[in-house]
Structures are given as C-alpha cells and as structure tokens.
Amino acid sequence: MTPPVGSLRLRLLLGAAVWILLALVIAGLVLAELFARHVQDRFAVELGHHLDQLASSLRIDAEGKPDLVRPLPDPRFSRPLSGLYWQVSANGRVVLRSRSLWDQTLALPADASAEDGRVRQWRIAGPERQPLYGLERSLLLPEGPESLQVVVAEDLGELDAAFRAFNRTLALSLAALAVVLTVAAVVQVTLGLRPLGWLRDELAEIRSGRKRRFQRPMPSEVQPLIDDLNALLDHADEVVERGRLQAGNLAHGLKTNLAVLANEAERLARPDAQREDAEMARLVLSQVATMRRHIDHHMARARAAASRGLPGTGTDVADCVSALVRVLQKVHASRNLAIRAEVPAGLTFAGDRQDLEEMLGNLLDNACKWAKGAVAVMAVRESKQLIVSVEDDGVGLSSEVFERALSPGTRLDESVPGTGLGLGVVRDLVTSYGGKLVFAPSSESGGLRASLHLPALS
Amino acid sequence: MRLLVVEDDPILLRQLRERLGTEGYAVDAAIDGTEAAFLGSNEPYDAIVLDLGLPRRDGLSVLRSWREEGLSIPVLILTARDHWHDKVLGIDAGADDYLAKPFHMEELLARLRALIRRARGHASSELRAGPVVLDTRTGTVTTDGQPLDLTGYEFRVLSYLMHHAGEVVSRTELTEHVYAQDFDRDSNTIEVFIGRLRKKLGGDLIKTVRGLGYRLEIPPDDAP
Numbered sequence: 040m041t042p043p044v045g046s047l048r049l050r051l052l053l054g055a056a057v058w059i060l061l062a063l064v065i066a067g068l069v070l071a072e073l074f075a076r077h078v079q080d081r082f083a084v085e086l087g088h089h090l091d092q093l094a095s096s097l098r099i100d101a102e103g104k105p106d107l108v109r110p111l112p113d114p115r116f117s118r119p120l121s122g123l124y125w126q127v128s129a130n131g132r133v134v135l136r137s138r139s140l141w142d143q144t145l146a147l148p149a150d151a152s153a154e155d156g157r158v159r160q161w162r163i164a165g166p167e168r169q170p171l172y173g174l175e176r177s178l179l180l181p182e183g184p185e186s187l188q189v190v191v192a193e194d195l196g197e198l199d200a201a202f203r204a205f206n207r208t209l210a211l212s213l214a215a216l217a218v219v220l221t222v223a224a225v226v227q228v229t230l231g232l233r234p235l236g237w238l239r240d241e242l243a244e245i246r247s248g249r250k251r252r253f254q255r256p257m258p259s260e261v262q263p264l265i266d267d268l269n270a271l272l273d274h275a276d277e278v279v280e281r282g283r284l285q286a287g288n289l290a291h292g293l294k295t296n297l298a299v300l301a302n303e304a305e306r307l308a309r310p311d312a313q314r315e316d317a318e319m320a321r322l323v324l325s326q327v328a329t330m331r332r333h334i335d336h337h338m339a340r341a342r343a344a345a346s347r348g349l350p351g352t353g354t355d356v357a358d359c360v361s362a363l364v365r366v367l368q369k370v371h372a373s374r375n376l377a378i379r380a381e382v383p384a385g386l387t388f389a390g391d392r393q394d395l396e397e398m399l400g401n402l403l404d405n406a407c408k409w410a411k412g413a414v415a416v417m418a419v420r421e422s423k424q425l426i427v428s429v430e431d432d433g434v435g436l437s438s439e440v441f442e443r444a445l446s447p448g449t450r451l452d453e454s455v456p457g458t459g460l461g462l463g464v465v466r467d468l469v470t471s472y473g474g475k476l477v478f479a480p481s482s483e484s485g486g487l488r489a490s491l492h493l494p495a496l497s
Numbered sequence: 498m499r500l501l502v503v504e505d506d507p508i509l510l511r512q513l514r515e516r517l518g519t520e521g522y523a524v525d526a527a528i529d530g531t532e533a534a535f536l537g538s539n540e541p542y543d544a545i546v547l548d549l550g551l552p553r554r555d556g557l558s559v560l561r562s563w564r565e566e567g568l569s570i571p572v573l574i575l576t577a578r579d580h581w582h583d584k585v586l587g588i589d590a591g592a593d594d595y596l597a598k599p600f601h602m603e604e605l606l607a608r609l610r611a612l613i614r615r616a617r618g619h620a621s622s623e624l625r626a627g628p629v630v631l632d633t634r635t636g637t638v639t640t641d642g643q644p645l646d647l648t649g650y651e652f653r654v655l656s657y658l659m660h661h662a663g664e665v666v667s668r669t670e671l672t673e674h675v676y677a678q679d680f681d682r683d684s685n686t687i688e689v690f691i692g693r694l695r696k697k698l699g700g701d702l703i704k705t706v707r708g709l710g711y712r713l714e715i716p717p718d719d720a721p
Contacts, residue, residue: 291550291577295506298577298599302512305602331599335579362585369588370595373611393582400581 047235048228055224063213063220074205082172082198083160089113090158090174090191093125097189099182105134115139120166122194129185140166145190147175163192170195234261245272286341290334301327332463339464342394353496354392356418356427357382363400364416371407378407382418387496388425390472395493398465402429402489405462409433409487424474425495432484469493498543498613498656499523499674503533503559504575505551513546516602517609521636521652523677530554537563541673542570543660544613546605549576549587557590564591571612575600610634617660624659627716629698631659645697650675654690658703658713667710 092111100106105127110116115123116137126145127135133144143166158176165171173192180187234257244250252272253265300323308320360382367378388395399416406414410431418427462476469476474493481488500522504510510526517524525540527533530551537545537559549556560572571593576583579597587595593616594608610633614622624631628641638645638655647655653675658666671687691711695703704712 287578287580294577294579294598295509299506299508299512301599302509302516302602306512327599362589363581366581366584366588366595369593370584372594372615393580396581396585400584 048232051228051231052224055228056221059217059220059224063217067209067213070209071202071206074209075202078198078201082193083174086172086174086191086193087158089123089125090176090189093127093191094176094178094189097127097178097180097187099180103184105129105180105183105187107135111137122165122169122197123191124165124171124193125189125191127190128188134187145171145173145192147173147188147190161192162195165192165194172198234258238265283342286338290338293334294331297327297331336463336467339397339467342397342468354388354390354395356386356388356395356425357384359388359392359395360399360416360418360427363396363403366400367403367407367414370404374407374410375412376407376410377413378403379413379415380417381415382427383420386418386420386425389494389496394468394472398468398491398493399427399429401462401465402491405429406431406433406487406489411486413484415483420495423495425493426490427493428488428490430481430484430488431486432481433486435480435486465491498653498660499525499541499677500609501525501527501533501536501540501542501545503527503530503546503551503556504548505529506548512602513605516606520606521649521656523653523675525678528552530556530559534559534562536678537570538566538568540678541670543657543674544609544616545570545572546575546609547572547592549574549578549583557586560587560590560592569616571616573605573608573612575605607634613660619660624656624662626659626662626702626713627700629655629659629702631656640698647694647697650686651690651694651697654687655694655698658711662713663715665706665709665712670710 089111093107096107096109096111097105098108111125113123115121116125116139119139119141121139123137124140124145125137126133126140128144128147136144145163145165147163148161156177156179158174161173161175163171163173171192172195173190175188175190178187178189179185237255238253238257238261241250241253241255245253252269256262257265304320304323304327307316308324312320357380360380364378364380368376403414403416406429410433413432415430416427417430418425420426466476469491472493474491477490477492479488479490480486498521500517502510502513502517502524504513504526505528507528510528514524514526525536525542527536528551531553533547533551533556534554536542547556547560551559556574556576560574563570563572572591573594573596574587574592575596575598576587577598584595593612596605596608610622614624614633622632622634624633629645630639631637632639633656636652638647638652654671657671657674668687675687675690691703691705695701702714704714706712
C-alpha cells in the first residue's frame with residue numbers, strides 16, 4: 040500500500056494558506072505593537088508637557104501655600120472626571136488638585152516620594168477605579184519650605200479605545216488581504232496545474248483511440264514525463280507487434296509443413312491405394328486438421344490477449360467492411376454473390392482493426408459459403424454498443440445447430456469447404472472484448488443472421 | 498496453360514509441380530522473390546501461384562510491382578498467412594484469389610481453373626467449339642460426347658487454343674504457354690502437335706493463318 044498522497048492542488052493551496060496566515064498574523068502583531076508604542080510614546084510625551092507646565096506654574100502664595108500662577112490650559116483639567124488629572128501633595132498630604140479630580144485624590148504608591156527630582160511613571164487607580172497612567176516628580180520650590188510631590192495622570196481608557204479601534208481596522212484590512220491573497224493563490228495553482236488537465240484529456244483521447252501519442256507541447260517540468268509516456272507507448276506497441284510477429288512466424292512455419300504432410304497424405308489416399316495406406320492417410324489428415332485447429336485457436340487467443348486494453352485502438356467499421364467485401368468478392372468470385380454493405384460512416388469499433396477484420400471476415404466468409412445469392416452486412420450503434428450483423432440467404436440453421444456452431448472446431452456442414460474454425464476464433468475474440476455473438480434466423484431472407492455485439496467508440 | 502509457382506519450401510514446391518504437371522500445366526518454379534519478379538515480368542504465364550513469405554523479396558511487394566508494370570496475369574496467393582488482414586493486403590495488392598495453407602490440392606486446382614477461365618472471360622467451366630467440349634474441371638475432351646485420348650502436350654495446345662478461341666495464336670505464343678522455361682523448345686514440334694490434333698478432332702477446327710499462326714474456329718451456332 041502506498042501512503043495517500045492527497046491532491047496536489049490541495050497541497051499547494053494549504054501551503055499557500057499557511058504562509059498567508061502566518062505572514063498576516065505576524066504583520067498584524069508587529070503593526071499593532073508599533074502603533075501601541077507610538078501612541079504610548081505620544082501619550083507619555085504629552086503627559087510630560089502637562090507635568091512641566093504644572094511644575095512651572097506652581098508657586099508658594101503669600102500664605103505659604105502652594106498655588107498655581109495660572110490655570111493649566113487643557114480644559115479637561117477643569118471638567119470633573121474628564122480623565123486628565125493633576126495633584127500636588129506635600130509630605131503625603133494633598134495640598135492642591137485639579138477640578139477634574141473633584142473630591143478624589145490620586146493614591147500614589149508608598150515609595151513615591153523620593154526626592155531626586157526624577158520623573159517617574161506609575162500605573163495608578165483613578166477616581167472611578169479606572170486605570171490611570173501617571174507621571175510624578177518631586178519639586179522643591181525656592182520659596183517653599185518642603186518638597187512638593189507633583190503628579191499628572193491620564194485615563195488609559197482612551198488609549199485602549201484607540202488601540203481597539205486601530206486593531207479592528209487592522210484586522211479587517213488584513214482579513215481582506217488574506218481573502219485576496221487566497222484567491223490569487225487559487226488562481227495561481229489552477230493556472231499552474233492546468234497542463235496536468237491537458238495531460239488527462241490527451242490520455243483520454245489516446246485511450247479512446249482518437250490519438251496514438253501525446254502531441255501537445257507541455258511545460259518543461261511535464262515534458263519529460265510526456266516523452267517517457269510516449270516511449271512507453273512505443274515500447275508497448277513494439278512488444279505486441281514483436282509477439283504477434285513471432286507467433287505468426289511460428290504458425291506460418293508450421294502450416295507450410297502441415298500443407299506438405301496433407302498433400303502427401305492425400306496422394307496416399309487415392310482410390311487405388313492399399314488399405315493400410317488409406318488408413319494411414321486418413322490418420323495423417325485428421326491429425327493435420329487437429330494441429331491446424333490448435334494453431335489457429337491459440338493464435339487467435341494470443342491475438343485477443345495482446346490487443347485487450349491496448350490504448351490507442353479505434354477502427355473505422357465502414358473502412359474495414361469495404362476491405363473485407365473486396366476480398367470476399369475475389370475469393371468467392373465464381374459464386375457470383377451480391378454482397379451488400381450498409382455501414383454508416385463514422386461508426387468506430389473500440390478495438391484493434393485486425394481483430395475486427397478477423398471476426399467479421401470469418402462471419403462473412405461463412406455467409407458467402409452458405410448463401411444462395413446474396414449476403415448483407417449491416418452495422419448500427421446502440422448507445423455504447425456496436426452491432427454488426429451478417430446475413431445470408433442460405434438455408435438457415437436450427438437452434439440446436441446454433442449451439443453447436445459455437446463450439447470450437449465444429450463444422451456445420453462437412454461438404455462446404457472450410458474447417459469450421461472460423462467461429463471459434465470469432466467467439467474468442469468477441470469474448471476478449473466483452474461482447475457477444477448472437478445467431479438468429481434472418482428476417483429478410485430466411486437464412487442465417489449472425490450479429491456481433493462489440494464496444495463502440497464515441 | 499503455363500504456370501509460375503513461387504514457393505520457397507522445396508518439398509511443397511515439388512508436390513505442386515508434380516500435381517500441376519499431371520493436370521496438364523506447364524510449370525515454372527521460383528524459390529525466392531527476386532526470381533519470381535523477374536520470371537513473372539518476362540514470361541507469358543497464364544496464372545501465377547504466389548507464396549508471400551519469400552526469401553530476398555516479400556511476395557506482396559513482388560505482386561505490387563507486377564501490377565504497377567501493368568501485368569494482368571491472374572495471381573493466386575497461396576500462403577500460411579491466413580489472417581483476414583493479410584487477405585485484405587493481398588487482394589488490395591492485386592491478387593485475384595487467396596488460399597491459406599494447409600490447403601486441399603483439389604481446391605487449389607479448382608481455383609486455378611476458375612481463375613484462368615475468368616481471365617479469358619469464360620463463365621462456364623466447359624469450353625465449347627462446335628462438337629468439341631473441354632471440361633476444365635476434369636481435364637477431359639470430348640467430340641460429340643465421345644471422350645478423346647490426348648497426350649499431355651496435345652491437351653495443352655488444345656486447351657490454350659480453346660481458351661483463346663477465335664483469336665490468332667502465333668506459334669511462339671503457343672510454345673511459350675505449352676512448355677516450361679527450362680524445357681528445350683522447338684517450335685517445329687508445335688506443328689506436329691497441331692497435325693495430330695487435327696487428325697484426332699477431325700474437321701478443320703484449327704485453321705492455319707499464313708505467316709501468323711493458328712486459329713480455333715468457333716462454328717456460327719456456338720457464337721455468343
């Protein structure tokens with residue numbers, strides 16, 4: 040068992056899908072991260088400005104309390120719970136705060152009051168427990184007695200909203216891009232694999248006999264395969280042809296010798312011969328006949344086996360019939376038979392020409408031997424079947440004789456020349472094509488009608 | 498009647514020569530394709546028996562070249578190739594009949610007789626000239642129903658004249674069709690055979706056409 044290899048198309052598409060997905064996910068993550076960083080930086084810079092502004096606006100008033108020289112310009116500081124807050128505390132006590140904080144204070148972490156003047160960042164809880172991003176520094180005003188802790192904080196919620204909006208847009212764009220890329224991949228794979236489709240079409244044509252070889256030029260990746268396939272077809276033809284030739288040579292060699300033996304025996308069997316000689320001659324003649332039957336039978340079987348399933352075989356019936364009629368008119372010239380052929384043009388037998396000639400030739404030959412004056416051959420197509428009928432106007436056969444007609448080597452009438460083998464050969468060939476041979480009385484002439492049912496080609 | 502038999506199997510060739518000889522034919526033999534092609538093109542045969550599987554040159558190609566030369570001698574193919582495909586090839590190459598080995602000698606003889614007769618346009622197997630009837634099937638000659646006893650050469654001369662009844666047949670032509678090639682021919686002996694035939698047939702059936710040859714007269718009531 041070979042492991043399933045699946046579909047080439049599916050493989051390519053899955054590969055493309057994996058890459059597209061991976062690339063887009065990475066791109067999305069990187070973009071989202073870059074955006075977040077950028078926005079956070081902007082956020083921090085802006086908050087830093089607010090802190091600087093607050094620090095530079097602070098003074099100690101006449102009562103020794105911290106106060107603002109002027110209110111901070113951003114209106115959000117004055118709108119309650121706007122999300123932007125500031126607060127000034129001294130010794131952990133809140134001494135000044137923005138209006139936006141209303142009655143709340145920003146709770147700073149415990150160690151938030153180091154006095155080094157450095158700006159520090161915190162995440163702290165806001166008035167409504169929402170997360171805030173805060174900047175904090177210590178400040179010692181020249182006129183003040185103690186250091187002040189200055190905090191500016193902004194609601195991170197807005198930042199999150201911006202992220203969410205950006206990420207949604209990003210995700211939608213990337214999804215659209217994924218769809219476009221997938222469609223492009225499908226188109227690419229389809230176009231790329233099209234030569235395989237051509238290959239299949241051509242193979243179908245070869246199987247059905249419309250073509251002998253692959254002829255269509257193919258891409259350089261497929262062409263070597265085509266060349267190999269053509270070479271294989273050549274080889275198959277060659278093997279079959281060589282096999283036929285050798286079997287034929289053997290048969291021909293033997294038949295010439297059989298002819299010599301038969302002639303010698305016939306000479307022995309002349310009326311004035313001795314009794315032993317005559318018996319000997321009869322024995323030799325019957326053995327010669329048997330040997331000939333064997334040769335013919337096995338030749339036909341070899342032929343049938345060799346041609347079965349061989350690609351590239353299709354035979355024009357009309358052409359074949361007219362060739363056979365030419366032969367029969369010569370071979371049976373002395374009988375002055377009218378041989379009528381009704382075969383529509385374009386009818387094609389799905390098999391080897393020589394096989395069809397063999398089957399039809401034997402049936403026609405029999406018909407010519409039996410006919411009184413007329414033989415007809417007709418061919419029709421019924422769905423996928425080709426039906427070729429051969430009729431004669433002879434005496435016809437009884438049903439019991441029909442049966443016997445099909446057993447190998449049976450002669451229907453010893454007085455008609457011919458060995459009766461013909462039908463055995465026909466039967467073997469018909470069987471090898473999955474067809475059948477049917478005998479029936481001829482409706483027109485009352486003689487015999489033999490019909491071959493064979494596979495047809497569209 | 499003079500035949501060319503082309504066959505490469507020596508025993509079969511001997512059998513054919515013997516049997517055809519006793520049937521009253523003058524027989525030449527060729528054992529390969531080249532020899533066959535030469536003899537067929539250069540000698541006036543009445544029919545040719547041709548094997549297909551020949552050394553040096555295939556029988557089919559020999560037959561085709563004869564037909565291309567315009568040679569119309571009837572050719573019977575006698576071969577072991579008995580597939581219908583071979584028969585189609587043979588007939589399409591210009592053969593007039595096809596017989597597969599092994600064969601019955603009687604059938605070969607019957608087919609040869611029919612071929613020669615048809616080539617001369619005779620429909621019946623009996624040739625008739627006045628009271629003389631030659632049955633090509635049995636090789637017998639009768640005058641007014643009485644069997645006539647003829648020697649082999651006398652039969653050949655009469656048979657040729659009857660196949661060509663009404664035509665002038667030269668002495669050379671008779672010689673060529675009565676003797677096999679390797680025979681030491683002497684056209685004077687033809688005169689001897691004619692003389693004997695005239696004596697046996699009676700009447701003046703065989704006319705001498707001065708300077709041209711002989712003609713077998715068809716009495717008016719026999720004319721078609």
